[in-house]
Amino acid sequence: xxxxxxxxxxxxxxxxxxxxxxxxxxxxxxxxxxxxxxxxxxxxxxxxxxxxxxxxxxxxxxxxxxxxxxxxxxxxxxxxxxxxxxxxxxxxxxxxxxxxxxxxxxxxxxxxxxxxxxxxxxxxxxxxxxxxxxxxxxxxxxxxxxxxxxxxxxxxxxxxxxxxxxxxxxxxxxxxxxxxxxxxxxxxxxxxxxxxxxxxxxxxxxxxxxxxxxxxxxxxxxxxxxxxxxxxxxxxxxxxxxxxxxxxxxxxxxxxxxxxxxxxxxxxxxxxxxxxxxxxxxxxxxxxxxxxxxxxxxxxxxxxxxxxxxxxxxxxxxxxxxxxxxxxxxxxxxxxxxxxxxxxxxxxxxxxxxxxxxxxxxxxxxxxxxxxxxxxxxxxxxx
Ligand SMILES: Nc1ncnc2c1ncn2[C@@H]1O[C@H](COP(=O)(O)OP(=O)(O)O)[C@@H](O)[C@H]1O
Ligand SMILES: [Mg+2]
Numbered sequence: 001x002x003x004x005x006x007x008x009x010x011x012x013x014x015x016x017x018x019x020x021x022x023x024x025x026x027x028x029x030x031x032x033x034x035x036x037x038x039x040x041x042x043x044x045x046x047x048x049x050x051x052x053x054x055x056x057x058x059x060x061x062x063x064x065x066x067x068x069x070x071x072x073x074x075x076x077x078x079x080x081x082x083x084x085x086x087x088x089x090x091x092x093x094x095x096x097x098x099x100x101x102x103x104x105x106x107x108x109x110x111x112x113x114x115x116x117x118x119x120x121x122x123x124x125x126x127x128x129x130x131x132x133x134x135x136x137x138x139x140x141x142x143x144x145x146x147x148x149x150x151x152x153x154x155x156x157x158x159x160x161x162x163x164x165x166x167x168x169x170x171x172x173x174x175x176x177x178x179x180x181x182x183x184x185x186x187x188x189x190x191x192x193x194x195x196x197x198x199x200x201x202x203x204x205x206x207x208x209x210x211x212x213x214x215x216x217x218x219x220x221x222x223x224x225x226x227x228x229x230x231x232x233x234x235x236x237x238x239x240x241x242x243x244x245x246x247x248x249x250x251x252x253x254x255x256x257x258x259x260x261x262x263x264x265x266x267x268x269x270x271x272x273x274x275x276x277x278x279x280x281x282x283x284x285x286x287x288x289x290x291x292x293x294x295x296x297x298x299x300x301x302x303x304x305x306x307x308x309x310x311x312x313x314x315x316x317x318x319x320x321x322x323x324x325x326x327x328x329x330x331x332x333x334x335x336x337x338x339x340x341x342x343x344x345x346x347x348x349x350x351x352x353x354x355x356x357x358x359x360x361x362x363x364x365x366x367x368x369x370x371x372x373x374x375x376x377x378x379x380x381x382x383x
Pocket of ligand 1: 270316330338342
């Protein structure tokens with residue numbers, strides 16, 4: 001009797017110790033029965049997903065896969081075939097408001113649960129939130145791509161420059177030879193103006209691919225954005241039918257960032273002008289700044305000034321969203337866009353140690369989020 005009692009207590013202790021272990025992990029521990037109904041949802045899972053365990057236990061796991069039941073079936077099939085699943089990446093649905101697109105990229109390792117008699121009783125999945133990791137990975141791929149394209153472009157621009165000058169020179173010479181009223185003069189004018197267009201593009205490309213060392217100094221982002229707004233003011237339509245309202249919300253005590261004024265100005269001009277182009281029938285351009293301190297790190301080096309620029313324009317089609325930072329990707333007419341604006345902006349922000357992200361919904365609008373690090377040294381408040 002006595003021994004049994006001690007064992008019971010021991011078991012209980014053991015149980016709560018396991019519980020403590022499971023709930024101390026920042027990873028998500030999610031167990032299901034053989035029908036895929038959730039039987040355990042750890043503290044880490046609550047943190048990642050934003051749901052409370054009591055609301056999730058008893059519901060099917062397939063509800064939380066972006067791909068739904070198909071994904072659950074696929075995972076079960078692999079589990080049966082291989083006995084386990086390691087580092088499987090899948091998109092999962094989190095609580096409304098937790099993230100804007102309501103999904104996180106989970107890296108899952110799943111195993112089958114057996115009771116002491118060897119009978120299958122369910123599954124245990126351990127999930128890590130890979131969303132941030134994926135974002136950084138994508139950014140890295142993007143920069144590698146840009147570096148290669150940049151080198152290629154610089155070489156090409158150089159090669160093309162000389163023949164272009166010869167064409168332009170020859171056409172101008174012919175132009176001088178012709179009488180004013182010669183009808184051929186019009187044709188020559190076309191050759192000259194089109195060649196000049198190419199020269200302009202090539203020059204822009206060279207400027208982009210040549211490495212310009214940025215000149216860093218403490219920069220007041222709020223003031224810089226106000227200046228950019230003044231610069232772009234004439235581009236913003238104010239007529240009733242296609243009026244664009246500009247709404248700003250600046251955090252007043254935003255610390256200085258270390259940046260190159262000229263380059264950052266260029267970035268925000270690019271983003272603002274794109275937003276204006278995206279709202280041909282008017283809309284709202286909202287710009288806000290705020291200080292962001294990641295919760296997982298106390299270091300002041302990890303603080304960011306976050307600048308959000310959103311428009312209520314046409315949006316970017318999901319199939320294009322990965323491409324908008326690519327060199328020469330444009331959906332605009334030939335003389336309206338070169339497709340280099342965001343490429344250059346991406347590169348500038350990267351040189352500043354920052355990041356630039358985009359979220360968009362077709363027909364609803366687009367939001368660009370620029371994050372610039374605040375360096376401890378320049379950590380003085382803006383007056
Ligand atoms: N705010 C926005 N709303 C909708 N589409 C956008 C927005 N900003 C950029 N884009 C898309 O990204 C493309 C690339 O932009 P960018 O690099 O600035 O080149 P460009 O403006 O010369 O086309 C644009 O052609 C457009 O399709
Ligand atoms: Mg542009």
